Amino acid sequence: MSLTTTEPAAPKKPSIVVTAGAIAVLSLLGLGGGWFVGNTLLVPASPAAATPVPAPAELAAAAVEGAHGAPAAGGEHGAAGAAAPSLIALDPIVTNLGYPTDKWIRLELALQFTGPGDTSLAQDLHQEMLTYLRTVSLQQLQGPRGFQYLRDDLREIVDLRSKGRVSKVLFRTFVIE
Template identity: 50%
Template sequence: MTDSSVAAEPPKKKSAVMLTAIAVVALTLVGGGGGWVVGKLIAPAPAKPEAESHAAPAGEHGAPAGGEHGAGAVSHVKQLEPIIANLAYPSDSLVRLEISLIFGENVDEAVAGTVQEDILAYMRTVSLQQIQGPRGFSYLRDDLKERAKLRSQGKVADLVFRTFVIE
């Protein structure tokens, strides 16, 4: 009996490992297939840009008519010149901002210049302690956004920081 029990055990271990490997492979395939099906159900099919460009009549410079993908989407953004100002405290600290204004309608160059001057004047009243850390930066962004909206009488919808450097 001992010979037959010893001879029977190694095949069981081999078959147990083989069954475990088969189960892992099967579950992986089922999980991958399920993920693919859910992804197909949730994600929309990608648009075919070639079909749209052939179907739409070409406008100026070969862009589709109506300005959907042309300059119409970018015409509401005005990149301001870099703003460099001394902070109120410590007075030897400099701040450099590069900001873009997002207008609700067409860009107004005069309003953009006024907003830029207002941001420069405001930055000269801010101390380094007020703008340190993520919370301080968030407060600064909110303050500048509010000032831009007030100064532009609601023409500026938002502002975007491109760079923010303190020396």
Template identity: 35%
Template sequence: MSDVTQSSGETGKAAGGSLVGTLAAVAILTAVAAGGGWFLGGYISGTEQVPDQAMSDAAPKKKQEAKPLGEVVALKPILTNLGVPSTTWIRLESALVAKPGEEIAPEMAMNISDDFMAFLRGVNLMQLQGATGLAYLRADLEERARMRSEGKVERVFISSLVVE
């Protein structure tokens, strides 16, 4: 019976010793990680700080560089079914932004809208899923609008898109 108490006493000392060692290792690794993070944060952000005077001088230059928008022409909502599956309907509300100094005639806007409808009738539902699908749709619509307007359209804004 004394063998049992003796072996359990040694196990208690070993467990206590390994706990202190583990806590010391965790404390050292935490200090190393914090120091490394502080060093890398300073390295990434750069050592030179821009003075407030220089920042205030740079701000007006950014405002002067902004390009003005051209004429914005809202298109009538487009309601049509998709190509695949044909039972899925889509409603698109969009607007055309002309290049500065250019005008978009109502007939041209109507032709662009008809082209958008023809394009949407051939779209697969899988092409519209996710943020990239929406970005690709806008890029495709912009390309079609530029071709139809002979380069007068700069951007296409999608104000609403509902797929049912």
């Protein structure tokens, strides 16, 4: 009589096909979730996403006419003898951003003075705005809110420096590359 002993069967390992399938499904779920979050939360930072700010036709004509300190359209003296507001177009501001430093910004502005234009003040304001733009990061400029914050910051710089002699800061072009 022989005694045969049977050993209990070892637990079966999952097959390689099942493991590879599970990894593939989890990877696809991760990719899909990342794509969804990226498209819904993040604003694209490509040059194609940079939105130029169009100016109305009469603003463009007034900016060209007032480019050299000449009064804007209808620049005759009023009935009280006060000088009409003048529009001075600043030289384009082209500089790299504070972060990332490989991104560039081009900004063309015009300043509307309450009285006769002051070209030396306009050049000082140009330098102040250039210095400010070198400290701005790309994330601060993204989206409509970022553009609004930029407008507000530049307006504040102009108000502080000009002491009320500049009534408006007009954007002619705004490009981030």
